[in-house]
Amino acid sequence: METAAEKVLSGSNPKNRLPSAASLCIHVFFVLYSLFCIIPIVLIVSVSISNENSVVxxxxxxxxSGFDLAAYRFLLHDLHQILRSYGVSIIVTVVGTALSMIIIALYAYPISRRQFPHAKFFTFFVFFTMLFGGGLVPWYLVYVQMLDLKNTLWSLIMPLIMAPFWVLIVRTFFSTTIPGEVLESAKIDGAGELRIFIRIVLPLSMPVMATVALFQTLTYWNDWFLSLVFITNDNNISVQYLLYKMLANIQYLSSNPTAAAEIAKAGGMFNFPSETVRMALVIVGVGPIIFAYPFFQKYFVKGLTVGAVKG
Incomplete structure (x- = not known):
């Protein structure tokens, strides 16, 4: 005998079955949506391994038309710097995401509790920062002169560590999804707030925490502006900013044949693959972050399952 929850999940309950036409439309929609996401990546890979003359x-x-890895051979000339920037981006992404999730969860949990007397004030406080900012110059002076973070990895981590929007999302999840009776029963059994937060709230909140962690991971990985503002040497720049600089240099040399000829006289490349190397830069930039999605996928599925059982 199947339970009611099992019938909902398996679809054996006739009341929960979608009509065949609606189900077909949903499948067709997501197949087309997946193709629209995959096809541009396939085109980028194809162009990056094409011959430059055939692309032009x-x-x-x-x-x-012609298979050629000249774009990737061009990038190998700066392999040491690319690997170093990869290391910087990986460290910043991992450390920044971990610290960001800790701070977001620790801020969101108290303001989600009705027993906290100052919940409305701190909710408005974090919401206010979404509407108004101090400006670029004061923001820069705080990190450079007050905190002295210039040319350090912390300058790439600290500005993105707090995300007010995600604080409100996590706070809403805590207050609407986690039953207050469960928290009260744990408190009656003698559990403190910290133990309740670690042993009960966080395990029940893994779907939203994984979602926020994924978006924070993408934010840290794709950031190049902080390297532009705070880093003046090439030792601590992120891979995205490195690729941005390389693309700017390629565009400059493409529009200035005289400068390219002078570089060729100094022993550099003259006929570099300007078109295909742009696509190769995209592959180098987005390749590693694709492997982050499988680590979060199971939590997304878990969140959908929880919602189905509640329905």
Whole structure:
């Protein structure tokens, strides 16, 4: 005998079955949506391994006319700096995301409790920062002169560590999804607030925490502006800013043949693959972050399952 929850999850309950036409439309929609996401990536990979002359002559094609890895060989000339910037981005992303999740959860939990007398004030306080900011110059002076974080990895972590929008999202999840009776029963059994938060609230909140962690991971990985503002040497720049600089240099050399000729005289490359290397830069920039999605996928599925059982 199946339980009611099992019938909901398995779809054996006739009341919870979608009509075949609606189910077909949903499947077709998501198949098309997936294709729209995958096709541009396939085109970028194809162009990055194409011959430069064929791309200039025939344009972008899904099937390259001539196979050529000149774009990646061009990037290998600066392999040491690319690997160093990769290390910087990985450290900043991992440490920044971990600290960000700790701070967001610790801020969101108290303001989600009705027993906290100052919950409204601190909720408005974090919401106010979404509407108004101090400006770019004061923001820069705080991190450079007051905190002395210039040319350090902390300058790439601290400005993004607090996300007011995600604080409100997590706070709403805590207050609407986690039953207050469970927290009260744990408190009656003698559990303190910290133990309740670690042993009960966080395990029940893994779907929202994984979602926020994924978006924070993408935010840290894709950031290049902080490296532009705070880093003046190439030792601590992120991979995104490095790729931005390389793309700017390529565009400059493409529009200035005289400068490219002078670089060639000094022993550099003259006929560099300007078109295909742009696509190779995209692959280098987005490749590693794709592997982050499988680590969060199981929590998304868990969140959908919880919602289905409640329904």
């Amino acid at each position: 002559r025939e344009g972008y094609k899904f099937i390259p």
